[in-house]
Amino acid sequence: MQLSPEQIAEIDTQRNHPQTTLRATVPGMETHLYKVHEVLDHGFIRIIDYMGDDAAICQAARVSYGKGTKSVQNDEGLIRYLMRHWHSTPFEMCEIKLHVKLPVFVARQWIRHRTANVNEYSARYSILDREFYIPEPEALAAQSVVNNQGRGTTLEGVEAARVLEILKADSNRSYDHYEEMISDDGQSGLARELARMNLPANIYTQWYWKVDLHNLFHFLRLRADNHAQYEIRVYADMICKLVKDWVPAAYGAFEDYRLGGATMSGKALKCVRRMLKGEDVTQETSGMSKGEWREFKEIIG
């Protein structure tokens, strides 16, 4: 991930003009603003703006005239209560705006989270850069044989090398042809909106993405999860770190109740109760399918 001198200058200009505000302000987030947090080989996450803090969640929950807070400890208790009882609207009172650079196939998963605002770099209007995601060798995994949509073991030497070779060569050839087609050197030059169709899904795109904290937590719960594809999970993991600096109490509650928690079915709860009474419960006597039982055993460790 290399920024051009112009881009670095643009970022510096923004960081060098502090202003005075009466709005809720989080010093921890101010240090992150506009900076590049690198993800994958050419991607990044930059925080462009944020609204609200932990206190703003409580302020809205209490519909207060002022800060709506009595003490930090008191606020944390309320936030944990709200999270535990699935109160979503107070968390919607915080908002964050990110600038993200990411491969197109990651963007296609990301955009499925509809309750957010997006402005993507337009390949109808502008020319895309020659930047493609080429995985690290450790990230080259075989198709899983137990989970139909997941990854299995890491590819070994020759096969890994061949895959990387293909990805690099095809990316570059596609881009060479993209450039050839749009070139107006001695020809008309194909429309950009058409030429882009030759570019593969590992090319990088960029967007501004704005979302409220409730919907961001929903995104993170699904995408910072082990079942999520590695290439989107690294973005979710990075956002988790940044959110922790923004709303530490809300993030703590999220971590405990969502990321670290688990939902048990009525059947599973019955089994827990029987087991706590000393009964030896097996898959056969649990009423659960094999898949559910396997997942249940993982949860209760």
Add this chain to the structure above:
Amino acid sequence: MQLSPEQIAEIDTQRNHPQTTLRATVPGMETHLYKVHEVLDHGFIRIIDYMGDDAAICQAARVSYGKGTKSVQNDEGLIRYLMRHWHSTPFEMCEIKLHVKLPVFVARQWIRHRTANVNEYSARYSILDREFYIPEPEALAAQSVVNNQGRGTTLEGVEAARVLEILKADSNRSYDHYEEMISDDGQSGLARELARMNLPANIYTQWYWKVDLHNLFHFLRLRADNHAQYEIRVYADMICKLVKDWVPAAYGAFEDYRLGGATMSGKALKCVRRMLKGEDVTQETSGMSKGEWREFKEIIG
């Protein structure tokens, strides 16, 4: 609209703690923050927070590393272009959070705008105040005889007086009974969630309301319109004033293309073309219904 000394103190506390930020900041909005902007007899609008400014709209539209702006004039041209061509996503990059106090029947219209975040004062949990909307005599209008959902002429002396008398007496009696029912003085006290059902729709409620600029403009177009009920229109008008101080270029474009503009049907456009060629077009030869023709004539003056 009377704030208690505690409420005034809470607001003052918030206004007396300026902080330093790198975020987009609008001096004109900072002067409004937290202050009470009175609407109707007991209602108000308070700006609690805002995200973005005119430049942030352009920054997102251009997916920029920095401010994304070349000049203020240049930005205004882009904003007008975006508004004219119904580009909604750049306007979604600005967000505003309001604290609103409003009669319940106004709240019921307002909430129909779904793309917003709301935390309302809970009458299950808390006790509502004795505050009811009693219209000014000038606002007491008869049912319109031309428009089925609108108002006609203002009510005259005796009838107006009787209406006001009824509204005041019923409001107070309802609230007396509300208090009696929830009182735990020598009795158990009815649950608040039940007792509130006795309160009429002119009682005031409060909420925190957060919305992006695109959806706010949509709200304002419908609610700052002549066809909107007066009691919600005064809130919309007040918000218009505040938005003008927040994002003057975007508001200017909104005023020209939405508030001050009009949509013409294909039939209407054909008529305009015929009329510009000197033809004398009548309702009969226009292809429009009487209602459409009346509205068309109003538009072309």
Add this chain to the structure above:
Amino acid sequence: MQLSPEQIAEIDTQRNHPQTTLRATVPGMETHLYKVHEVLDHGFIRIIDYMGDDAAICQAARVSYGKGTKSVQNDEGLIRYLMRHWHSTPFEMCEIKLHVKLPVFVARQWIRHRTANVNEYSARYSILDREFYIPEPEALAAQSVVNNQGRGTTLEGVEAARVLEILKADSNRSYDHYEEMISDDGQSGLARELARMNLPANIYTQWYWKVDLHNLFHFLRLRADNHAQYEIRVYADMICKLVKDWVPAAYGAFEDYRLGGATMSGKALKCVRRMLKGEDVTQETSGMSKGEWREFKEIIG
């Protein structure tokens, strides 16, 4: 709940014109269509239309050309898998449209579920009927002393009688005054949009409400819950019965994983694991607050 002869005739007309369709059709739902399912004293739920069935969920999940189903058993397994792993989009492929009559204070809670389509009876345009919700004596509960937003014990004789007396008298007086104000007998008649403000929150309103199955399940999880106010819970309970006849496999999965299930925090899971190993865990050694511990004990029975 009394329908007028005209309303009965309208319903009969619709039920007497079966047509032929190639769309997914559920015989169990056809028997419910348009009929009145009574809720509270004057309310109801009527099914106006539905789209999809259990098979349609699988068909979409598999992006099939045909029914997309191999066997009913196979479909049920897939549906349970989708529910367990929080796949929401296949459930969004089913849609239901209801006509609901409900007290205004229930409507105000209901409308907070934003991801639905609503057309409400307009009190700006039309005159509301003289129909008010008056609770059964058993539903008259005192304010809870343990749960700030809930109900406690049922009110006793004299107090209950007095409350009912107040509600009935105030409802009728308000409606009498509403009629007086809008009357154009010898006067202009106050605009309906103004007169309605005198009506209390226990008056009935009506709306058409259309929602997809995923969002309906979300609504039902929150509103068919013990913590929901009784007056909205009876509507949710009735909808549960109807949905069970519509998509039995999806409803079964919902009942097991959502209604009958529970979410455990990371802390709670650790306690379960310790307890299953024979350790005696108390609130003090659990790391949970008193409130969390109480809820945890309820879950594990």
Add this chain to the structure above:
Amino acid sequence: MQLSPEQIAEIDTQRNHPQTTLRATVPGMETHLYKVHEVLDHGFIRIIDYMGDDAAICQAARVSYGKGTKSVQNDEGLIRYLMRHWHSTPFEMCEIKLHVKLPVFVARQWIRHRTANVNEYSARYSILDREFYIPEPEALAAQSVVNNQGRGTTLEGVEAARVLEILKADSNRSYDHYEEMISDDGQSGLARELARMNLPANIYTQWYWKVDLHNLFHFLRLRADNHAQYEIRVYADMICKLVKDWVPAAYGAFEDYRLGGATMSGKALKCVRRMLKGEDVTQETSGMSKGEWREFKEIIG
């Protein structure tokens, strides 16, 4: 666009099982159900289900017990009124579900319309087919020199041939490599979620897409427009034809007020009024920018 015998059999099975329903049914739509409507070289649109008809729009607008309609003519007038005055909720009471096959770069534009339900064919789980969009020579246009995001003149012989050659060769090579990488013949086989990143944006994907009529009209207004990219416009045009057979009155109103209509700014309306009074207005005296003036002249013919 070639369906396999299995796919044809699946479609036939669905079309051969008519059932009886009491729901609103549209004979014109029944003839379309499940059939393939071809778009581009390998794409299609298939109607999977629909809810409601023209009468259902009026029924909801009137919150009726029965059909809510007095006469077809009466309904059409109401529908035109609702469309003219931007009443969106009655149109939301109709819903349609489509199965669409489309190139990925078209899907990426389409998905930006967020208020819809989508289930896309999963390339993490399944293997994509070797089907790529290769434009007809007439569709190969040069980058526009007046409109930065549009197309200009059609490419001529040699250049067109070379572009087609590149697109075909690169598509096939990418797919050959995709197959090589995922093959488990003598190797582990790269995970599908990784291998897909080598595939270009002209590969076809498929999804189930469900949307209400209001949001569909919004989609069609933007995508059946001259400024939309040709490859998505042909899908929008096809949907327009199908919607016309579904809700002819609503489509008629949409065609007149949205597709065939235009929004004029306050400035533009002032010009029209001056011109109708005989004044000779030029860009200089109009108060509009050059771009606005050019668009204005197009509108008034």
